[in-house]
Amino acid sequence: MCQTKDDSGQNQKNNGESPHTSIDSPRRKFLKTAGIGVAAATVSPTLLAASSKSAITVTDNGYDVIVIGGGFAGVTAARDISMRGHRALILEARPRLGGRTFTSRFADHNIDLGGTWFGNSQPFIWAEKMRYGLELAESAAANSEQTIWMNGDNRVVGDGSTYAQIYGSAAEAFYAPTREYLPRAFDPLFRKDFGDLDETTAAQAIDRLDLTQVQKDLLHSFAGINGHSFSDKSSYLDQLRWYALGDYDLWNMWDNLSRYRFAGGTKSLIEKIHADGDFETRLGTAISEVHQDGDKVTVTTNRSEKIEARSVVVAVPLNCIHDIKFSPSISKIKLEASRRGHTGSGTKLYAQVEGKNPVFMGHGKESMPLCFAWTEYNDAHSQVVCGFGLSPNLLDVNDDDEVQAAFNQYMPGLRISESVSYDWNHDPYSKGTWCMYPPGMLTSSLAELQRPEGNIFFAGADIANGWRGFIDGAIESGARTATQIDEYLSAGASA
Ligand SMILES: Cc1cc2nc3c(=O)[nH]c(=O)nc-3n(C[C@H](O)[C@H](O)[C@H](O)COP(=O)(O)OP(=O)(O)OC[C@H]3O[C@@H](n4cnc5c(N)ncnc54)[C@H](O)[C@@H]3O)c2cc1C
Numbered sequence: 001m002c003q004t005k006d007d008s009g010q011n012q013k014n015n016g017e018s019p020h021t022s023i024d025s026p027r028r029k030f031l032k033t034a035g036i037g038v039a040a041a042t043v044s045p046t047l048l049a050a051s052s053k054s055a056i057t058v059t060d061n062g063y064d065v066i067v068i069g070g071g072f073a074g075v076t077a078a079r080d081i082s083m084r085g086h087r088a089l090i091l092e093a094r095p096r097l098g099g100r101t102f103t104s105r106f107a108d109h110n111i112d113l114g115g116t117w118f119g120n121s122q123p124f125i126w127a128e129k130m131r132y133g134l135e136l137a138e139s140a141a142a143n144s145e146q147t148i149w150m151n152g153d154n155r156v157v158g159d160g161s162t163y164a165q166i167y168g169s170a171a172e173a174f175y176a177p178t179r180e181y182l183p184r185a186f187d188p189l190f191r192k193d194f195g196d197l198d199e200t201t202a203a204q205a206i207d208r209l210d211l212t213q214v215q216k217d218l219l220h221s222f223a224g225i226n227g228h229s230f231s232d233k234s235s236y237l238d239q240l241r242w243y244a245l246g247d248y249d250l251w252n253m254w255d256n257l258s259r260y261r262f263a264g265g266t267k268s269l270i271e272k273i274h275a276d277g278d279f280e281t282r283l284g285t286a287i288s289e290v291h292q293d294g295d296k297v298t299v300t301t302n303r304s305e306k307i308e309a310r311s312v313v314v315a316v317p318l319n320c321i322h323d324i325k326f327s328p329s330i331s332k333i334k335l336e337a338s339r340r341g342h343t344g345s346g347t348k349l350y351a352q353v354e355g356k357n358p359v360f361m362g363h364g365k366e367s368m369p370l371c372f373a374w375t376e377y378n379d380a381h382s383q384v385v386c387g388f389g390l391s392p393n394l395l396d397v398n399d400d401d402e403v404q405a406a407f408n409q410y411m412p413g414l415r416i417s418e419s420v421s422y423d424w425n426h427d428p429y430s431k432g433t434w435c436m437y438p439p440g441m442l443t444s445s446l447a448e449l450q451r452p453e454g455n456i457f458f459a460g461a462d463i464a465n466g467w468r469g470f471i472d473g474a475i476e477s478g479a480r481t482a483t484q485i486d487e488y489l490s491a492g493a494s495a
Contacts, residue, residue: 063088063307064489065078065087065089065310065489066090066299067088067279068299069091069092069093069313070090070098070281071097071098071101072098072115072475073315073460074459074478076273076478076479077315077478077481077482078279079276079277079482081313082277082278083278086486086489088279088280089280089309090279091299091301092281093286093428094429095283097274097281098270099114099317100424101266101471103267106384110263110265111420112265113421113422114266114422114433115266116261117257117259117261118260118470119246119256119260120255122256124473124475125470125475126472128269128273132269138261139258139261141360141361146159146359147160147362148360148362148410149166150214150364155410166212166218167219169215170216170218171222172250173210174206174209174223175240177240186245186465186466188446189447194237198235198237198442199439201231202231203223203232219231225371226239226257226436227239227344227436228343228433229390233438234343234439235439235440241468266471288301289326290312290314290327291326291327292328292455295310310455310492311456311457311485311488312456313459313485315478317431319341319430321338326456331448333445333448334445334448337444337448342441343437344432344436345425346390347370347387347397348421349386349403349419349421350385350419351385351386351403351416352384352416352418353383353415353416354417355381359378359383360373360374362411370407371388371390372388373386373406373407374387382417385414385416389406392425397421398421403416435462437468446463455488460477461474
C-alpha cells in the first residue's frame with residue numbers, strides 16, 4: 001500500500017504511523033503563542049494572501065534578526081547569529097523544522113523523504129556531524145551484489161566493473177571540461193569566461209559526444225537524476241560543478257551523492273543545531289510580506305501580526321522567494337530567477353520488499369518511471385528499496401500497481417508490500433525538490449541571489465557556492481549569512 005505524506009504530517013491513503021513532525025529540543029525555544037506549535041496545520045497560500053487584509057497588530061520584541069524559514073540554512077543561521085550574542089527569531093511556515101529534509105518512520109527505519117545522503121567531500125555537514133557526534137549509516141547499495149542497466153529496452157544484469165567501464169568512460173567524456181572551467185570547486189564564478197557551457201543543456205552536451213547509445217542513455221539518466229528533471233532542462237555548466245565538488249573524481253562524486261546518511265535521520269542533526277542556539281522559534285507561521293524602512297524591517301505573518309527587527313534573513317527555497325511581497329521590491333534578477341525556478345521537480349520513493357532479493361544498484365533510462373533504483377536497507381528478512389524518477393508524469397507514486405511495475409523493471413521478481421513518498425512539488429513551501437540551475441542562471445543570477453539588499457539578507461542551499469542543492473550547501477549558506485549579519489549589526493552598534 002502506498003503512503004504519501006502531506007505537510008500536516010498526515011499519511012494520505014494510509015492508516016500507518018504518522019511521521020515525526022515535531023522537534024524534541026527544549027520547549028522554551030518555542031513561543032507559546034496561542035495557535036502556534038508543532039501541531040499547527042499547514043498554512044495554505046490562500047492564508048498567505050489573506051493575511052494582509054486582516055486587522056494587524058505590530059510587535060517589537062527587540063529582535064535583531066528574524067529568520068524566515070526553518071530549513072537547515074535558516075536554523076544554522078539562527079544558531080550562529082545567537083552564538084554571536086544577537087537576538088533571533090525563526091518564523092517557519094510548516095508545523096515542523098527541516099524544510100526539504102523530513103525524517104519519518106517506515107519499515108522500522110528512520111527514513112528521509114527529502115534530503116538524505118552526504119559524503120566525505122562535504123565540509124559543512126561533515127563538520128556538524130563531528131561536532132555533535134552523530135552516528136552514520138551506509139546505503140546497502142554501496143556494496144551491491146548486482147548492477148543493472150539498460151541496453152535499449154533490454155535489462156542488463158552485470159557486475160560493477162563492467163558497468164564502471166561502460167558508464168565510467170562515458171562520464172569522463174561528459175565531465176572533461178570541468179577542471180579547465182571550474183578550477184575552484186567552491187568558487188563557481190572564479191573563472192569569468194565559460195564559453196557556451198552555461199547556455200548549453202546537459203542533453204545537448206551528451207548528444208555531441210562520440211559514444212554508444214547505451215552510454216548516452218546512461219549519461220542522460222545520470223544528468224537527469226542530478227537535476228531531478230529531464231537532461232534537457234539543466235545547465236551543462238551546473239552539472240559540471242558537482243564533478244568539481246566531488247574532487248574531479250566520478251566515484252568520489254557518487255559517494256557524496258549517495259553513500260552516508262544519519263542513523264537517526266536528518267532530524268537528528270537539525271535537532272542538535274536547533275538546541276545549540278539560543279533563539280526563539282515559531283512554527284506554522286508563514287510570512288507574506290517584508291517591509292524595509294530605514295534601519296528596521298517589518299514582516300507580516302499569516303497570523304495577522306507584524307513583527308519588527310533590525311534585519312531579516314530570507315531562508316526560503318528559491319522557488320518560494322517571489323511568493324513574499326517585498327516593499328520596496330527586491331531586485332528584478334532575484335524575482336525572475338525565483339519565478340523561473342530550479343530544475344528539481346521529480347519523484348523519490350521508498351518501498352518495503354517482501355523477502356530478500358540480491359542487493360542491487362539500478363541505473364535506468366530517463367524515460368523510465370524510475371531512472372534510478374537500488375536497495376537502501378538490507379534487513380534480516382526484508383529489504384527497503386529506493387527510487388528516483390524525473391517527473392510525476394512518469395509515475396503516480398500513489399498507484400500501487402505503477403510503483404510495483406516501476407521497481408520490477410529493475411528486479412522482476414521483487415514484491416512490494418508498502419511504499420511511501422512525499423509530494424514536494426505541490427507543497428507550497430518548497431514548490432520543487434533540490435536545486436540545479438536551468439541554462440544561464442548560474443552566470444546571470446547566482447551572485448545577485450546572494451547579495452543582501454539593505455538589511456535583508458538571503459540564505460539557502462539554492463544559493464550556496466559549493467554544494468548548492470544539498471544540505472551541505474544549506475549549512476554553508478546559513479553560516480555565511482550569520483557572519484554577514486553579525487558584521488552588519490556590529491557596524492550599526494558602533495556607528
Ligand atoms: C526529495 C529530495 C531529495 C534530496 N536528497 C538530498 C540528499 O540526498 N542529500 C542532500 O544533501 N540534499 C538532498 N536534497 C536537498 C536538500 O534537502 C536541500 O537542498 C536542503 O535541505 C535545503 O535547505 P534550505 O534550508 O536551503 O531550504 P528548505 O529546507 O527548503 O527550508 C526552507 C524553509 O522555508 C520555509 N518557508 C517557505 N516559505 C515560507 C514563508 N513564506 N514563510 C515562512 N517559512 C517559509 C519552508 O517551509 C522551509 O522549512 C534533497 C531534497 C529533496 C526534496
